Amino acid sequence: MKRKVTLKQIAKELDVSISTVSKSLKNSPEISEDTRLKVQAFAKLYNYKPNNIALSLKNKKTKTIGIIIPEIVHHFFATVISGIEQVANEQGYNVIVCLSDESFDKEVINLEMLANGSTDGFIMSLSKETQQKKDFHHLQEVINQGMPIVMFDRVANEILADKVIIDDLLAAYQAVNFLIEEGRKKIALITTVDYVSVGKLRTEGYIKALKDHNLPIDENIILKIEDIDNCSDVIEKLIAEQKIDSVFAVNELFAVVAIKEALKKGIKIPEELSVIAFTDGIISKFSTPTITTVSQNGVKMGRKAAEMLIERLEAEDEEEERYRTEVIETNLISRESTQT
Amino acid sequence: MKRKVTLKQIAKELDVSISTVSKSLKNSPEISEDTRLKVQAFAKLYNYKPNNIALSLKNKKTKTIGIIIPEIVHHFFATVISGIEQVANEQGYNVIVCLSDESFDKEVINLEMLANGSTDGFIMSLSKETQQKKDFHHLQEVINQGMPIVMFDRVANEILADKVIIDDLLAAYQAVNFLIEEGRKKIALITTVDYVSVGKLRTEGYIKALKDHNLPIDENIILKIEDIDNCSDVIEKLIAEQKIDSVFAVNELFAVVAIKEALKKGIKIPEELSVIAFTDGIISKFSTPTITTVSQNGVKMGRKAAEMLIERLEAEDEEEERYRTEVIETNLISRESTQT
DNA sequence: TTTCAACACGAAAACGTTTTCGGTTAGCCT
DNA sequence: AGGCTAACCGAAAACGTTTTCGTGTTGAAA
Numbered sequence: 001m002k003r004k005v006t007l008k009q010i011a012k013e014l015d016v017s018i019s020t021v022s023k024s025l026k027n028s029p030e031i032s033e034d035t036r037l038k039v040q041a042f043a044k045l046y047n048y049k050p051n052n053i054a055l056s057l058k059n060k061k062t063k064t065i066g067i068i069i070p071e072i073v074h075h076f077f078a079t080v081i082s083g084i085e086q087v088a089n090e091q092g093y094n095v096i097v098c099l100s101d102e103s104f105d106k107e108v109i110n111l112e113m114l115a116n117g118s119t120d121g122f123i124m125s126l127s128k129e130t131q132q133k134k135d136f137h138h139l140q141e142v143i144n145q146g147m148p149i150v151m152f153d154r155v156a157n158e159i160l161a162d163k164v165i166i167d168d169l170l171a172a173y174q175a176v177n178f179l180i181e182e183g184r185k186k187i188a189l190i191t192t193v194d195y196v197s198v199g200k201l202r203t204e205g206y207i208k209a210l211k212d213h214n215l216p217i218d219e220n221i222i223l224k225i226e227d228i229d230n231c232s233d234v235i236e237k238l239i240a241e242q243k244i245d246s247v248f249a250v251n252e253l254f255a256v257v258a259i260k261e262a263l264k265k266g267i268k269i270p271e272e273l274s275v276i277a278f279t280d281g282i283i284s285k286f287s288t289p290t291i292t293t294v295s296q297n298g299v300k301m302g303r304k305a306a307e308m309l310i311e312r313l314e315a316e317d318e319e320e321e322r323y324r325t326e327v328i329e330t331n332l333i334s335r336e337s338t339q340t
Numbered sequence: 341m342k343r344k345v346t347l348k349q350i351a352k353e354l355d356v357s358i359s360t361v362s363k364s365l366k367n368s369p370e371i372s373e374d375t376r377l378k379v380q381a382f383a384k385l386y387n388y389k390p391n392n393i394a395l396s397l398k399n400k401k402t403k404t405i406g407i408i409i410p411e412i413v414h415h416f417f418a419t420v421i422s423g424i425e426q427v428a429n430e431q432g433y434n435v436i437v438c439l440s441d442e443s444f445d446k447e448v449i450n451l452e453m454l455a456n457g458s459t460d461g462f463i464m465s466l467s468k469e470t471q472q473k474k475d476f477h478h479l480q481e482v483i484n485q486g487m488p489i490v491m492f493d494r495v496a497n498e499i500l501a502d503k504v505i506i507d508d509l510l511a512a513y514q515a516v517n518f519l520i521e522e523g524r525k526k527i528a529l530i531t532t533v534d535y536v537s538v539g540k541l542r543t544e545g546y547i548k549a550l551k552d553h554n555l556p557i558d559e560n561i562i563l564k565i566e567d568i569d570n571c572s573d574v575i576e577k578l579i580a581e582q583k584i585d586s587v588f589a590v591n592e593l594f595a596v597v598a599i600k601e602a603l604k605k606g607i608k609i610p611e612e613l614s615v616i617a618f619t620d621g622i623i624s625k626f627s628t629p630t631i632t633t634v635s636q637n638g639v640k641m642g643r644k645a646a647e648m649l650i651e652r653l654e655a656e657d658e659e660e661e662r663y664r665t666e667v668i669e670t671n672l673i674s675r676e677s678t679q680t
Numbered sequence: 681t682t683t684c685a686a687c688a689c690g691a692a693a694a695c696g697t698t699t700t701c702g703g704t705t706a707g708c709c710t
Numbered sequence: 711a712g713g714c715t716a717a718c719c720g721a722a723a724a725c726g727t728t729t730t731c732g733t734g735t736t737g738a739a740a
Binding site: 006008018019022023026051053054056057 | 695696697698699
């Protein structure tokens with residue numbers, strides 16, 4: 001087991017100083033060609049690679065981006081990470097991933113953990129609990145210390161920082177419009193509880209679309225679901241008791257459950273019931289029928305977030321405090337669960 | 341913007357030495373209660389937190405685990421990361437994730453990058469290209485330097501290291517047995533090319549099951565698919581031309597495509613065609629019909645891998661070179677795509 | 681009064697780099 | 711011979727910790 005070789009060891013072995021070794025490896029003109037080549041040959045032989053930790057300490061830069069997200073077992077977040085990783089990689093950065101598990105406390109712990117030197121900046125999406133408590137002091141503290149944060153998807157208006165979002169309201173509006181233009185009148189909404197920022201915005205888009213077309217807002221066909229695991233009962237009830245002709249769901253899961261319950265009752269999709277879901281993931285592509293969705297393009301969000309963060313990290317001029325909010329466009333992917 | 345405070349600054353401010361500050365914060369009995377409390381109060385006021393990088397350099401430990409996987413936009417890998425992160429978190433470790441993107445070169449680069457001090461050890465699953473080339477020198481080199489590696493799922497027999505796998509052969513055998521006991525005679529296999537280790541093992545399990553029941557091996561109903569994106573044509577052809585009564589697919593995707601193609605032709609599932617897939621993911625749970633699968637339990641794999649790695653990292657006795665291969669049990673989850 | 685222990689604290693090394701600055705040698709010019 | 715300039719190299723500081731060892735002061739025991 002040959003441990004990693006250091007400058008000091010090379011210096012000792014070749015009977016020169018550490019500085020000489022360092023300079024030689026950096027092809028400094030200060031060093032004669034003789035010693036330079038000698039050192040380089042030796043370094044190559046022993047496979048010398050500079051120690052990242054030492055470099056980080058010296059440079060006060062880790063070349064590492066911290067990612068904090070609610071969970072990873074969720075296709076959308078996975079795609080965002082993928083996007084972040086792509087540009088991080090291109091620019092010589094590494095990513096260190098922490099999961100808040102939708103818990104405020106874990107989010108705080110992770111953030112503070114990584115803020116003590118481990119990363120140069122953060123890309124994050126808030127946990128549900130954080131959004132509910134509206135407590136963002138941990139973010140503010142990190143920002144005050146001079147670490148840039150880029151927030152995506154679940155962002156906080158209260159925090160001044162760069163952000164990458166989609167226009168949830170508009171996208172929902174367009175999706176519901178699509179259903180209306182298809183001739184649907186009784187459009188059910190299956191959404192989350194209101195403290196989830198994106199859920200709320202999508203609900204607003206739904207309502208706006210109905211209003212703009214003079215359709216009534218019927219609370220009986222608006223479902224706000226808290227517990228995602230046991231949603232099938234309430235959804236089944238909705239379909240059984242209300243004479244709806246279409247469904248707009250704020251995520252794939254709600255949509256696919258609705259479809260399943262409808263099919264059980266012999267309801268034809270899309271003829272009798274048209275379905276659109278938010279978030280274009282695996283499920284929509286492969287369910288039967290395939291589901292028309294609003295595509296969020298997580299990869300693009302991730303790429304954009306990483307670009308913004310790195311740009312800020314590498315800006316010489318520290319004090320340019322103009323925060324940007326980038327809006328990623330969505331598009332409706334038409335599949336079998338709708339008619340037109 | 342108040343930058344992070346260091347021991348040195350506290351020392352200067354209170355007019356004591358750095359050592360005194362450090363010892364005070366660690367409640368060393370060497371320091372008088374007076375100064376101890378004074379320092380602690382000051383540190384709390386200024387929210388002092390030790391710098392991780394400096395600690396890493398000093399302790400020669402980063403408390404960080406490197407994860408290198410082919411891709412993250414893949415439910416199985418996401419669950420594994422989730423499992424790793426759980427126990428890492430419990431034990432005070434962070435995880436830094438790199439994606440090889442199924443490329444040998446990227447795998448090498450990432451590994452070497454992180455091996456230079458950034459992490460204490462690795463958990464990884466090989467890229468397809470690496471498995472094809474059978475070139476593992478990068479792994480061997482890292483191991484030789486004294487960094488432990490735990491491999492999971494796509495492992496290399498040529499490398500001596502801890503491993504976490506499932507018994508792919510046995511699980512496939514049992515799945516095919518299930519179909520045979522259901523009364524199926526013409527069981528198609530949809531698998532990957534052979535250099536993917538798990539694909540090969542699952543194929544072997546399939547063949548063994550057929551042989552043990554004296555069923556013929558028919559090359560015409562064994563599909564080895566290279567390009568996962570354009571698999572529907574060949575699968576459609578299989579279903580059209582061969583009179584098969586069941587399908588065993590080595591992943592969810594192949595299974596769901598087969599089901600879709602069968603339904604298009606009016607073939608009833610599971611009555612006329614029974615389907616079992618490897619890898620229990622999102623698709624199987626929500627497709628119509630839901631798919632019977634072999635569950636791999638990625639979370640458990642991840643947890644086990646992390647436990648093994650951390651155990652090795654924290655073993656005082658460095659030279660205990662007994663590598664273990666842990667086999668995670670699988671189980672067949674029976675759903676609507678099979679009859680019994 | 682001398683001696684010794686206990687107590688409280690500081691200096692310095694170490695981890696592995698990079699970089700500035702200073703120093704030595706040789707050669708060249710006057 | 712004296713002085714100057716390159717060319718080449720090394721010492722040391724710096725990043726922020728922890729820890730060992732040393733040192734000075736105090737009080738009490740002899």
